[in-house]
Amino acid sequence: EVQLVESGGGLVQPGGSLRLSCAASGFTFSSYWMSWVRQAPGKGLEWVANIKQDGSEKYYVDSVKGRFTISRDNAKNSLYLQMNSLRAEDTAVYYCASERSGYISYWGQGTLVTVSS
Amino acid sequence: QSVLTQPPSVSGAPGQRVTISCTGSSSNIGAGYDVHWYQQLPGTAPKLLIYGNSNRPSGVPDRFSGSKSGTSASLAITGLQAEDEADYYCQSYDSSLSGLYVFGTGTKVTVL
Numbered sequence: 272e273v274q275l276v277e278s279g280g281g282l283v284q285p286g287g288s289l290r291l292s293c294a295a296s297g298f299t300f301s302s303y304w305m306s307w308v309r310q311a312p313g314k315g316l317e318w319v320a321n322i323k324q325d326g327s328e329k330y331y332v333d334s335v336k337g338r339f340t341i342s343r344d345n346a347k348n349s350l351y352l353q354m355n356s357l358r359a360e361d362t363a364v365y366y367c368a369s370e371r372s373g374y375i376s377y378w379g380q381g382t383l384v385t386v387s388s
Numbered sequence: 389q390s391v392l393t394q395p396p397s398v399s400g401a402p403g404q405r406v407t408i409s410c411t412g413s414s415s416n417i418g419a420g421y422d423v424h425w426y427q428q429l430p431g432t433a434p435k436l437l438i439y440g441n442s443n444r445p446s447g448v449p450d451r452f453s454g455s456k457s458g459t460s461a462s463l464a465i466t467g468l469q470a471e472d473e474a475d476y477y478c479q480s481y482d483s484s485l486s487g488l489y490v491f492g493t494g495t496k497v498t499v500l
Contacts, residue, residue, distance in 0.1 A: 315491060
């Protein structure tokens with residue numbers, strides 16, 4: 272059974288940093304692109320970033336470029352999102368997700384990030 | 389800043405058929421990129437419902453079907469059931485935007 276378990280969310284002040292982690296199991300993690308998708312409270316889904324199987328390619332939505340960094344450790348079956356210079360508008364549930372051919376095949380349960388003073 | 393537009397809500401009685409539209413442009417759906425659909429039940433993570441315009445993953449009932457034409461796509465639910473009450477999102481790739489993937493604005497399906 273595929274499992275994606277996020278951790279690292281919480282309350283952080285504007286301008287602060289947070290690192291999200293995602294532990295993957297039940298599939299060959301190193302064979303798939305991985306993504307982070309977020310959902311602000313009461314709002315729709317927004318794709319944030321993704322990373323190629325070997326980490327050699329990374330893409331970001333404009334609003335997080337230069338502030339967020341996606342990375343992975345295939346030896347640990349883990350995905351990460353380093354978030355710096357956080358803003359109130361980054362407040363959201365962040366989902367770890369595995370990709371197949373341009374779509375999200377599996378989603379984690381999400382971790383809430385709240386940016387507030 | 390979703391570039392895929394969906395109706396905010398649709399509703400239907402049990403057993404009825406409802407459709408959800410997803411309207412894009414020449415840089416996403418109209419460019420030939422596939423459309424995928426997700427179902428998000430209240431308080432839960434999204435789940436893949438349709439991939440590659442019209443394909444259902446294993447375990448998804450055949451009451452759900454997808455289609456694509458021109459710059460739009462549609463999700464149809466036939467034989468509407470109470471457990472279908474959820475938010476539904478379309479998703480595609482966009483060649484012009486700041487990011488690779490774009491989601492629709494989302495549609496709340498209410499079973500009357």
